[in-house]
Amino acid sequence: MNKCSGLLVVLLTARVIKGNVPGGARVAGDVVLGGLFPVHEKSENTDQSCGEKLYNRGLQRMEAMLYAVDKINSDQTLLPDISLGVNILDTCSRDTYALNQSLEFIRSSLNNLDVASEFECARGEKPRYKFNSTGPVLGVVGGSYSSVSLQVANLLRLFRIPQISPASTAKALSDKTRFELFARTVPPDTFQALALVDIVNLFNWTYVSTIASEGSYGESGIEVFQFEASKRNICIAVQEKVPSRADEGKFKDIITNLLVKSARAIILFTRADDARGLLAAAQALGHEDTFYWIASDGWGKQQQVIADLEEVAAGAITVELESKKIEDFDEYMFGLNPENNTRNPWFRDYWQKLTGCMHRNSSQERAPSGTRFCDKDVSLRNNNAYEQDSKVQFVIDAVYAFAYALQKLKHDLCPNSVGICDQMKAVDGGTFYKNYLLKTSFTDMADSFVKFDEHGDGLARYTIYNYQKNTRGSGYDYKVIGKWNEKLLMNASDVVWGVDPNKLILNQLEDGQTIYLPKSRCSEPCSQGAVKKMTEGETCCWVCNDCLAYEYMEDEYTCTDCGVGRWPNHNKSSCFDIEIQYMSWSSVFAILPICLSSLGIVLTLITIIVLVRNRDTPLVRASGRELSYVLLTGILLCFINTFLLLAKPGIASCILQRFGVGLGFAVVYGALLTKTNRIFRIFRLASMSAARPNFVSPRSQLFITFSIVGVQIFATIIWCIVHNPDIRYDYPTRDQVILKCNINDSAFVISQVYSMILITVCTIYAVKTRKVPENFNEAKFIGFTMYTTCIIWLAFVPLYFGTGNSYEIQITTLCITISLSAYVTLICLYSPKLYIIILHPEKNVRKLTMNTVKKPNLASAMPLIPAANAATTSSNQETLGPVELVKLRHLVSIQDSPSKSVTTETSEILNEAVTEDGFSCEKSSKML
Numbered sequence: 001m002n003k004c005s006g007l008l009v010v011l012l013t014a015r016v017i018k019g020n021v022p023g024g025a026r027v028a029g030d031v032v033l034g035g036l037f038p039v040h041e042k043s044e045n046t047d048q049s050c051g052e053k054l055y056n057r058g059l060q061r062m063e064a065m066l067y068a069v070d071k072i073n074s075d076q077t078l079l080p081d082i083s084l085g086v087n088i089l090d091t092c093s094r095d096t097y098a099l100n101q102s103l104e105f106i107r108s109s110l111n112n113l114d115v116a117s118e119f120e121c122a123r124g125e126k127p128r129y130k131f132n133s134t135g136p137v138l139g140v141v142g143g144s145y146s147s148v149s150l151q152v153a154n155l156l157r158l159f160r161i162p163q164i165s166p167a168s169t170a171k172a173l174s175d176k177t178r179f180e181l182f183a184r185t186v187p188p189d190t191f192q193a194l195a196l197v198d199i200v201n202l203f204n205w206t207y208v209s210t211i212a213s214e215g216s217y218g219e220s221g222i223e224v225f226q227f228e229a230s231k232r233n234i235c236i237a238v239q240e241k242v243p244s245r246a247d248e249g250k251f252k253d254i255i256t257n258l259l260v261k262s263a264r265a266i267i268l269f270t271r272a273d274d275a276r277g278l279l280a281a282a283q284a285l286g287h288e289d290t291f292y293w294i295a296s297d298g299w300g301k302q303q304q305v306i307a308d309l310e311e312v313a314a315g316a317i318t319v320e321l322e323s324k325k326i327e328d329f330d331e332y333m334f335g336l337n338p339e340n341n342t343r344n345p346w347f348r349d350y351w352q353k354l355t356g357c358m359h360r361n362s363s364q365e366r367a368p369s370g371t372r373f374c375d376k377d378v379s380l381r382n383n384n385a386y387e388q389d390s391k392v393q394f395v396i397d398a399v400y401a402f403a404y405a406l407q408k409l410k411h412d413l414c415p416n417s418v419g420i421c422d423q424m425k426a427v428d429g430g431t432f433y434k435n436y437l438l439k440t441s442f443t444d445m446a447d448s449f450v451k452f453d454e455h456g457d458g459l460a461r462y463t464i465y466n467y468q469k470n471t472r473g474s475g476y477d478y479k480v481i482g483k484w485n486e487k488l489l490m491n492a493s494d495v496v497w498g499v500d501p502n503k504l505i506l507n508q509l510e511d512g513q514t515i516y517l518p519k520s521r522c523s524e525p526c527s528q529g530a531v532k533k534m535t536e537g538e539t540c541c542w543v544c545n546d547c548l549a550y551e552y553m554e555d556e557y558t559c560t561d562c563g564v565g566r567w568p569n570h571n572k573s574s575c576f577d578i579e580i581q582y583m584s585w586s587s588v589f590a591i592l593p594i595c596l597s598s599l600g601i602v603l604t605l606i607t608i609i610v611l612v613r614n615r616d617t618p619l620v621r622a623s624g625r626e627l628s629y630v631l632l633t634g635i636l637l638c639f640i641n642t643f644l645l646l647a648k649p650g651i652a653s654c655i656l657q658r659f660g661v662g663l664g665f666a667v668v669y670g671a672l673l674t675k676t677n678r679i680f681r682i683f684r685l686a687s688m689s690a691a692r693p694n695f696v697s698p699r700s701q702l703f704i705t706f707s708i709v710g711v712q713i714f715a716t717i718i719w720c721i722v723h724n725p726d727i728r729y730d731y732p733t734r735d736q737v738i739l740k741c742n743i744n745d746s747a748f749v750i751s752q753v754y755s756m757i758l759i760t761v762c763t764i765y766a767v768k769t770r771k772v773p774e775n776f777n778e779a780k781f782i783g784f785t786m787y788t789t790c791i792i793w794l795a796f797v798p799l800y801f802g803t804g805n806s807y808e809i810q811i812t813t814l815c816i817t818i819s820l821s822a823y824v825t826l827i828c829l830y831s832p833k834l835y836i837i838i839l840h841p842e843k844n845v846r847k848l849t850m851n852t853v854k855k856p857n858l859a860s861a862m863p864l865i866p867a868a869n870a871a872t873t874s875s876n877q878e879t880l881g882p883v884e885l886v887k888l889r890h891l892v893s894i895q896d897s898p899s900k901s902v903t904t905e906t907s908e909i910l911n912e913a914v915t916e917d918g919f920s921c922e923k924s925s926k927m928l
Helices: 004-018 056-073 095-108 146-158 190-201 216-231 248-258 272-284 327-334 347-355 394-415 422-424 429-437 588-613 618-622 625-646 651-686 698-722 745-751 753-768 778-803 807-839 855-863 867-870 880-895 903-912
Strands: 026-027 030-038 040-042 050-054 082-092 135-140 163-167 183-185 207-213 235-242 265-269 292-295 317-323 441-443 447-452 462-469 476-484 488-490 506-507 514-518 530-534 541-547 551-555 556-563 566-568 575-577 725-732 737-740
Touching: 026 056, 030 095, 050 056, 050 347, 056 082, 056 327, 056 347, 056 394, 082 095, 082 394, 082 541, 082 575, 095 135, 095 146, 135 394, 135 429, 146 163, 146 183, 146 216, 163 394, 163 745, 190 216, 190 265, 190 292, 190 317, 190 462, 190 476, 190 488, 207 216, 207 272, 216 235, 216 265, 235 272, 248 272, 317 476, 394 422, 394 429, 394 441, 394 447, 462 530, 541 880, 588 625, 588 807, 618 625, 618 807, 625 651, 625 698, 651 698, 651 737, 651 745, 651 753, 651 778, 698 745, 698 753, 745 753, 753 778, 778 807
Parallel strands: 030 082, 030 135, 135 163, 163 183, 207 235, 207 265, 265 292, 292 317
Antiparallel strands: 026 082, 040 050, 317 462, 441 447, 462 476, 476 488, 506 514, 530 541, 551 556, 566 575, 725 737
16 A cells, blocks of 8 residues: 555544544553553444443453563564563453554654654644654454454555454465464464364264354354364254343343244354344243353353353353463562552553542542442452453453564564664564564463464464353352363263253264263264155255165165166165075075986986997887987087076076077977978878889988078077177065176067967878878877877976066976977887887897787778788898889779788888888878
């Protein structure tokens, strides 16, 4: 700010107090320190700024500054050739009045701006300042209230005057962009608010109300408290503010508002007089033991707050800056009286207030009415009303900080000069503040370390008090129950509550300690796995809703689905991947199909071995060796499919599953279809023509069978190309993850349509060939096989889809169905052959393989074919002559007549006609 604008501010503002000399204590010196202290309480009358009541703490702080200056001036090691002076003013506990008082410091410092050089008296003399007898102010100690410091700091920074407060704790004062020349020997309220939150958290309180005094101290402090409380899930039920001019009615309204909610823990960030007003209102309304008071250092350990209000204040927990008692200051105070302390214009009133008597003046003969003179031996030493204020230490520290900074400045600029040198006078206040004041550190009279951080704040150390009954059983007193130095050091069991013991409930603290504490919460904490549903219009009350089984707690208000394949842990805090399930071979659902398949594989291999070893016997040749081997290979594949279906799903196993099931059925029923079709064609063509049927040779039959199987293989290849085989995860229920091949049930059934067509066609041919001659007897077994297979698969389809909710039962059902189909084919077609080959080898001859019928008399009388001719027919003949074909057609044409039968010779001719390299049917029935 330039000189002209600075002078303009001073002159315009000075008009407000023109002609009035601000009252205060002044001591001349080489360097003058200003002081701002609340010596008087604010007036309750709106027309007056100062009240008539003295504020004891304010006067003690004023005397502490005088005491510190006296100690420094008498110290030969600290500023030995420089004397300190003071200019102490009363702020009357009001910010606007303090701002006006601070103009005295501005007028005293105008020399620093060299404004006087611009003016000259009429006689050529330099002008001097009418009300300044102390000289320019180096810096200011004060004010006490944060609201006062905020106003004063804004003014002093314009004129580059540093300021150190011993009591202002507002958070805003740490902002160096606004208060660049402000420092304090106390910490900001940020740390005090943290201490209050730690206390609330210690007691497991989650629902509290707050009351703040209007102004920076209360509002900024409670703002920090609410912010820190929200981070610890501590809710605010009621927020109240005490106006600067609150009356008794306003205090009662606040207490009434607190009763609306269930919170009974009350956080006070108020000035001392506001705290007393609240206690008085609670007592007047009959709520002596309703609330649990937790108060800031505005209440601290002051006796004047709880005087005559002990019952309602009992159990209160208060926070006070950690300060140590300066014993030498007490001795200083004990030695003062109105006669020897004339530099303090208000000490006489202070003396009279504490002692209750008036100190005799040499000019006074009689005491005014209503008062009395004090005895000569009266002092403050034995006066119970006197107690050293907790901020005395910080006032002394502020004065010493200026002294040490000034000594360092002198050492740097003019160490060899005596007194104040010109270089020191020319130093800018901002330079002095940043380079010297903020870098000052020392150990004070109480052996406490003093220093400032980069924001100009002091170290944060607090003492926790509990207002409780004396151990002597009479009266109340503040008892130290803990400390706060970056963290809370306090035992909850040391607190003595002033409420009805029946209101205390058992609580378990974070350290595991179980203790009875008062309750201050709206709703009980939700159990594990439950979230809060907030009550409408409330921020701290809720009902608890359990999360669903598959949900986890995203936060205390939200249940979130873990998603498919995931499940919440036991405390619902997060989710984990569900264990993937697939058919285990040790499962009971796998053991049964494995046993069936294993037995089937053994029986099939035995059958193959027996047939191979007896491949040249009439019975094996008559059953068709090549197709039998193909058929048994298909049966073996069907049994192997069980192991493919039970294997852990993977790309390889999924491919084999697609090919295996269809291929096994295609081989089995393709071979059976070829057999039944061959028999049907032979008898059908024989009845219509003498020509030899096509494709009845062994090679032709194998070609037809492999062609049928090839269709299945081709279709499966196309299926794999269109829908690549892979694994997939199935989620039948939310707590299950099943590893499967990516074949859904419908696709699997559709893939077996070709096998079903083969089964159906085989069944139709089996029906059509059921009446061929008895020595073509394999047709009947094929028919029985197909009927049984149809029944099995008709039962399988609904059973397979009906068990879709259990993958184990579904796979077991499929495996057993495939195995049963293979068993039916194996047993029906090959058990009779094995019976003869193993147990009755004597029947395994050509004559017995052609089962004859009894010769009726009609056939004996009218033979159609001479026996001699029939006997000469070769079994290896591949073609029939014209005569034999005519006889065969005639034989077939007369089979429908019940009065006619076939002779043994005729039956042999028929068998030879349809036999090629041993392919024949062994049972006869009537041709359709």
